[in-house]
Amino acid sequence: MQFAGLGAAVMGMWTCQGVIASSLLTRERWAGTLELVVAAPTSMGRVLVPTTLALSTIGLYTVIATILWERWVFGLELRIESWPLFVTSVLAAALTLAQFGFFLAVTAVRYRSSWSLGASLEYPGWLLCGFVIPVATLPDWLHPLSWSIPTTWAMEAVRESADGGSPWRDLLLCLLIGSAYAVLASFLGRQLVDSARRHATLALT
């Protein structure tokens, strides 16, 4: 139960980021403000990262809410060996998810249907990140996919710190992969804006 309980707590963070981040700019599109955002002298990153960080804070809320629900409604009390490490791991999950969300959000500049990709990431993420089923039980060919998502490592770190192990290796990998997504996103952002300007897809809804 401890396994599923911890997974359920972190799961909500994935949903907050994956589903909403990719629809961020789509909302701008619908409101007709995407062109204004792109035309502003501020870089995409500075517009998007604060927003995805905000989404992560909603994700943090879901962690707390889930833990409380588990305790009060389902009578499941999580056993956390090291609270400081646990909190650090959860915060790392939030931070790296914001970076990953930035990556998702940026694609919407060019591809107006990317929101649907984001929306349909919910189940694959639940499946791949080891929230409720151990990554090891998945078919082998799926493992690299799991490892390429920072959240898989964050989840691992959360479990380690709850069980009294050392989460540092997982945390390091999690931060590295998350930062890689952020770097990729800011590079991609520029490319995609140019491409959108070439293909005139900014004003389309």
Place this chain on the structure above:
Amino acid sequence: MTAVEARDLRRTFRTRTGVLRRTAKEVEAVRGVSFDIQRGELFGLLGPNGAGKTTTIKMLITLLLPTAGSARVLGHDVVDDVREVRRRIGYVFGGDRGLYERLSALDNLRYFSELYGVPPREQKARIGELLELVGLTGRERERVEGYSRGMRQRLHIARGLLHDPEVLFLDEPSIGIDPVGARELRATIASLIDVGKTVLLTTHYMFEADELCDRIAVIRAGEIVAEGTPQHLKRLVSVGSVVEIETYGVGEPAVEALSAVAGVQSVAVEERGQMQVLILHCETDAQVTQAALARLDGVRVGRVDTREPTLEDAYVELVSRA
């Protein structure tokens, strides 16, 4: 015979603000509007933004119920005989919304043909004619999302004419259209009258109203303040003639001095680039030009012009009266 008849139409809106302490506010958008439009007439409804033009139209096309008063379209009550009214009217509004963006023009028109019950056998010919009329032939298979504002506007008009309605309501149809497009649009609207349609038109362009309308009602703050032919309206205002003086760098004191000239009723300043045009509304037969120029001593003066008041002058005076 009367096509549209409005009797003391009133409409109030309730708006609420605040989440915890909700305060309700009543806004009277239309406050007792009455008019008659004869068959085959082109009737203009002019007024500033928020004067109640669109609300009035929405009541006439059955989208809103009047709070008080009544209206009939071709003898059918707009509150009770909803179906009958809807069958006989067309409604076109300005701006670029209100179309299915992801369908082609053709499909937009086909869909509304179904909703208006245009018999399937006639649909194709009818849509063809209308596309021709509004000049979209050849582009009808493209999705509307790629259309310019003018093309959308023309598609709106074609949509409004699908079921060959007897009465058409055109709510600012020329908004945002380029001059050539607007001229074509005016020709289209005029041709509707030639085939016997009745049209209610609202617009912010006075020359358009002057050119097209048989009769005009000016609405201000929900009330009709004047009604008549364009000629009649121009005579209604007290202005005898208008003197326009182009100046460069005129100051506030000079403008005030001009208001004091005998025969001048009002002075307005219009900025046109580097220059300020002083528009003097004068009493009939008053000779003010010399006296006015004398007061502008030291100011560089360009062209001076005396003209008859236009519908715009009349309109500005009517809607700005307290």
Place this chain on the structure above:
Amino acid sequence: MTTLRILVVGGLMSYRAMFNWLSPWILVPSLIVSPICQILLFAYIGRSAGVGNDEFYVMGNALNYAAIPCLFAMSATIEGEREGRTLSVVLTTPAARIPLFLGRALPVIVNGWAVAMVGVLFGLLVLDVHIPGGSWPALLLVIAVASASCTGLGLAMGAVALRVREGAVLGNVLFCLLLVFSGVSVAVDDLPGWMATVSPWLPLTHAIEAARRVADGAAISDVGGLVVREVGVGALYAALGLLLLSWLEQQSRRHATLERV
């Protein structure tokens, strides 16, 4: 005649008007990848927890995912009119409202049916699911009925969304309700008592039950009662939706409630 045309031709066209933007880029992830992942997730949870068999999860989750197009597409064909400001134009037409809105349900039902079939076929090919050849006609019918009754709920949801404007949130909540209450991954019998009393009032519950039995070799006559009840539930929601729409239209004439975007 006009009514029939509005129902069929009009329904199809307005469906296209709302979903002409659907490209493979949207369809594949949202209607193929997602349902498959949902099925996989629950089947794997089942396997690792050692409860249920693959067939149980495939039937439940495949039918559950039909609710995505049925709820969202159906409600979007109604709600989208408001966003595109075409609602006021549509409402000034003399077209009868029942065929106008009901017509939009037909393409949606086909859509939902297809999505559920994707899930069933995936289960057949990849997971441990076997369906006797003779059961197929009955299964196809049961899935169609499930899709129709979900669309009934979608119609009601569209009517509500027209007024409250948060269609997407509403859809997600309804979808989750169906996931939990209609016996998708947890059998209705295993639910706490108060939850089990809600289940029969939701679409899908009877259809999922019927689909599982049919997949196990039951004849259509054995599940007739379930199918009829499923149809009844769907019709109930559709009727509610139509009533609500007509009420909203009247309200809007009085208070201009549908005018604001």
